[in-house]
Amino acid sequence: MKFFVDTADIAAIRELVDLGMVDGVTTNPSLIMKSGRDIKEVTKEICDLVPGPVSAETVALDAEGMIAEGRELAKIAPNITIKVPLTWAGLKACKVLTEEGRMVNVTLCFSANQALLAAKAGATFISPFIGRLDDLNIDGMDLIADIRQIYDNYEFKTQILAASIRTANHMSEAAKIGADVATAPPSVIKAMASHALTDKGLDQFLKDWAETGQKIL
Numbered sequence: 001m002k003f004f005v006d007t008a009d010i011a012a013i014r015e016l017v018d019l020g021m022v023d024g025v026t027t028n029p030s031l032i033m034k035s036g037r038d039i040k041e042v043t044k045e046i047c048d049l050v051p052g053p054v055s056a057e058t059v060a061l062d063a064e065g066m067i068a069e070g071r072e073l074a075k076i077a078p079n080i081t082i083k084v085p086l087t088w089a090g091l092k093a094c095k096v097l098t099e100e101g102r103m104v105n106v107t108l109c110f111s112a113n114q115a116l117l118a119a120k121a122g123a124t125f126i127s128p129f130i131g132r133l134d135d136l137n138i139d140g141m142d143l144i145a146d147i148r149q150i151y152d153n154y155e156f157k158t159q160i161l162a163a164s165i166r167t168a169n170h171m172s173e174a175a176k177i178g179a180d181v182a183t184a185p186p187s188v189i190k191a192m193a194s195h196a197l198t199d200k201g202l203d204q205f206l207k208d209w210a211e212t213g214q215k216i217l
């Protein structure tokens with residue numbers, strides 16, 4: 001499973017890039033707002049840092065507007081993936097932009113039918129939002145499994161990009177189901193390294209080591 005980082009925070013992306021943990025980046029209007037930066041400037045910096053796909057989201061509501069914004073965002077760098085919402089207009093924009101040879105990420109997906117339409121429209125990525133479904137007491141992971149089954153049934157090439165990931169557990173569950181990509185905030189990716197038994201074990205080893213009075217260096 002590829003790891004995308006869901007942030008526009010350059011320092012956080014750089015730290016994970018240095019560890020080889022970043023295959024791409026996703027941003028959205030809320031994350032751009034949080035960064036306090038100009039969308040084109042910050043996105044360019046991210047694209048220079050990460051060779052993989054970097055999603056930049058359109059904000060128009062009509063297809064023509066999304067297409068125009070998508071073409072403008074695509075000028076930032078060759079690895080830009082144009083993010084459009086899963087609306088009827090978004091599907092139209094997806095089809096046009098895909099036919100122009102651009103990568104398109106169809107976002108805000110909350111049902112298997114929406115994902116089916118996005119695949120038919122040629123999307124490069126479909127972004128089902130796990131956490132926001134969980135918030136409503138609907139198991140977001142079931143949606144990932146449904147989409148996996150449908151895409152496999154018909155050999156759709158659209159990649160499942162598990163989004164709205166809130167916990168380290170979401171990452172392993174998405175990987176078990178076979179999501180192609182998961183996008184998560186840096187804090188979640190870091191949390192994947194934590195285990196209470198690792199901390200406890202390390203504590204004990206250090207206590208015992210101190211008893212030996214030895215030094216390695």
Ligand code: E4P
Binds near residue numbers: 006026027127131165
């Ligand atoms: C994905 O592309 C979205 O930017 C993101 O995963 C949304 O996550 P949230 O529901 O935590 O805002």
